[in-house]
Amino acid sequence: MLQNLFEINNRLFKICLIGDGGTGKSSIVERFLGKGFSIGYNLTIGTNICTHTATVEDREIKFQIWDLAGQQRFEFVRKTFYRGSQAVMMVFDLTRPETLKNLREWKQEVLKNVGHSVPFPVVLLGNKCDLQQKIVITQEEITKFRNELRIDFLCDVPFLLTSALSGMNVHEAFEILGYQLLQHRQIATPTKVVTTS
Numbered sequence: 001m002l003q004n005l006f007e008i009n010n011r012l013f014k015i016c017l018i019g020d021g022g023t024g025k026s027s028i029v030e031r032f033l034g035k036g037f038s039i040g041y042n043l044t045i046g047t048n049i050c051t052h053t054a055t056v057e058d059r060e061i062k063f064q065i066w067d068l069a070g071q072q073r074f075e076f077v078r079k080t081f082y083r084g085s086q087a088v089m090m091v092f093d094l095t096r097p098e099t100l101k102n103l104r105e106w107k108q109e110v111l112k113n114v115g116h117s118v119p120f121p122v123v124l125l126g127n128k129c130d131l132q133q134k135i136v137i138t139q140e141e142i143t144k145f146r147n148e149l150r151i152d153f154l155c156d157v158p159f160l161l162t163s164a165l166s167g168m169n170v171h172e173a174f175e176i177l178g179y180q181l182l183q184h185r186q187i188a189t190p191t192k193v194v195t196t197s
């Protein structure tokens, strides 16, 4: 019984979705939850929290997803929302270059709140890839930012082109983050207790 409880807790991961308002964070979560996609701009107010189970490497893991408000006026509450988070998903809008630029500020906020002495799983998403004609961000800019993230978070940062509209790579993004979380936990939690006599 106790072991079961441990297993359950051990596979519940708090992850935060961050990025400017309007980049598609809520739509990505909705798509992941399987609610489909709703057209229309719905300004994120406060924070949405939901849980969803996914299978990663034949193992079930539960994500507790915190969709942080991208609006400056909610900055004062963010500290609480980052507390205890185990990974972040950074989202920018491929059609709005400033949303990638602004992720540098988001990055500083994460570093300030989660610390940076151990590897911290991060996945970077360039959303709205269905709007191909409007994509203005170059691969070089993305690579440059990924390299910065790798140095700051002490681990490789996968990048995916996503579309909450078509669903492209949305499940994959969570799977990759889940995979990283499991790997990271294996490093953090020794599977064997070594005793010396």
Ligand code: GDP
Residues within 6 Å of the ligand: 019, 020, 021, 022, 023, 024, 025, 026, 027, 028, 038, 039, 040, 041, 042, 043, 044, 070, 127, 128, 129, 130, 131, 162, 163, 164, 165, 166
């Ligand atoms: P949030 O503020 O970051 O949570 O962004 P929302 O999820 O509310 O999305 C902002 C707007 O972008 C809405 O009008 C969505 O319908 C639209 N949107 C979100 N994701 C996509 C996408 O992948 N493709 C397109 N074309 N529109 C999207």
